[in-house]
Amino acid sequence: MKHAVAIPGWILLAASIIASGAWGALALYYSGPQAPVVQAGLAATFALAALLALTGLAFRRWRWRALAAYLVLFAAVTAWWLGIEPSNDRDWQPDVARLAYATIEGDRITVHNIRNFAYRSETDYTPAWYDKTYDLSKLEGVDLVAVYWMGPAIAHTFVSFAFAGGDHLAISIETRKEKGEAYSTIKGFFRQYELYYVVADERDVIRLRTNYRHDPPEDVYVYRTQGRIENGRKLFLEYVRKMNALKAEPDFYNTLVNNCTTDIWYNTRVNATHMQFSWKILASGYVPEYLYESGRLDTSLPFPQLQRLAHVNARAQAADTAADFSRRIREPAAANPKPALNPSGSGNHQQ
Secondary structure (H helix, E strand, O other): OHHHHHHHHHHHHHHHHHHHHHHHHHHHHHHOOOOHHHHHHHHHHHHHHHHHHHHHOOOOOOHHHHHHHHHHHHHHHHHHHHOOOOOOOOOEOHHHOOOOEEEEEOOEEEEEEEEOOEEOOOOOEEOOEEEEEEEHHHEEEEEEEEEEOOOOOOEEEEEEEEEOOOEEEEEEEEEEOEOOOOOOOOHHHOOOOEEEEEEEOHHHHOHHHHHHOEOOEOEEEEEEOOOOHHHHHHHHHHHHHHHHHHHHOOOEOEOOOEOOOHHHHHHHOOOOOOOOOOHHHHOHHHHHHHHHHOOOOOOOOOHHHHHHHHEOHHHHHHHOOOOOHHHHHOOOOOOOOOOOOOOOOOOOOOO
């Protein structure tokens, strides 16, 4: 009976060694010293130590010594890991070279370093940045933008704030990549990217995705959210607070818990009536459906019809560089068929 009771404990201990060993090896491989050979060697060494500790559990004479040695090694790796710090001082790619920030004077909020690049292709562009002052009292709505490239379950989501007079300010939470660096979902777990708020003109951040990204192609949907406009103002100020905080003190992006969609949810918690956390926030492609089910989108239409109307690719391609780009992509398009979401595509996706 004693052995039967102990078995679950040993299984749990073994599982913990396997999980911690996998995490430590990957952390060393992706975040260790820059030399690839050294990274691979350290990762292999740590994985071997975990394997020896796991094997040692089968031998009463050695199990506690092996476990103690592994715990010391794991503690050392953890201490090293916690010492890795984010930075705003790196050789950044041009599209993330400037940090957006804002100054506040009552309801007048001046946003600095708004991106509005002139694209000739996804990678060929002329950088352009501008500053603009927004009157918070004239905020009219908040839109959710959902971008799909690899099926219905995964999407890049961001918000766009609509102001009187046709002004729109889009804010997309992404990775801040260095020159020569590509996005990797796995690397995103291991403190490889700083968190970055792309604060942009919609002619930049939406048109880039509808008009210039083709490998894989992307489908873009723009949904007007429903709710008290005062909540939208609080959300805008929370975004401003976070932008300014990142300028003062950088933070790491994390593929699972600190990403484009989870951080939208974190920011909405400034409002007491924010939505409860759901698995659909992790499976980000279902966020629009979750908003619809929660009454945060227009429920006068069935969701498939609303989704079809929200698809903006054709309108964005027609509008292109037009000054009224934001108005034109939101024009009613009841006759446009809803495209099938691409079930395949590259997981190594450039946000």
